[in-house]
Amino acid sequence: MDAVWEAIALHTPFGIADRRGPLCYLVRGGVGVDFGRNADFIDEQTAAAIHTRYPRLCMAPSLTDAIVAHAQRSTDAAPPYSMPGDVLRERQTDGITLLELAASHGRWGE
DSSP states (O other), X not given: OHHHHHHHHTSSSTTTGGGSOHHHHHHHHHHHHHTTTTOTTSOHHHHXXXXXXXXXXXXXXXXXXXXXXXXXXXXXXXXXXXXXXXXXXXXXXXXXXXXXXXXXXXXXXX
């Protein structure tokens, strides 16, 4: 169980996932595909079947909302130069985050 938690916790920092072993590397890759990065290998029929079984449910805005809500509860949850800190700052200053913009321009257009 610790390996799964570690893989999820460490998949966002650049360069870390590549050094933490196959599980962390695969989580980072899977999350990237979920956001439409490197998703060209999934054909439309397979993508439709996946999204029918596992609806996206406005994934990027929902995820961002959850990160922001958690970050607003404690400065320890969103230190400067961390992913949650950046998401909170972007949401507060621009109203939309780079994560949401990237997802809206990704293959799944969300």
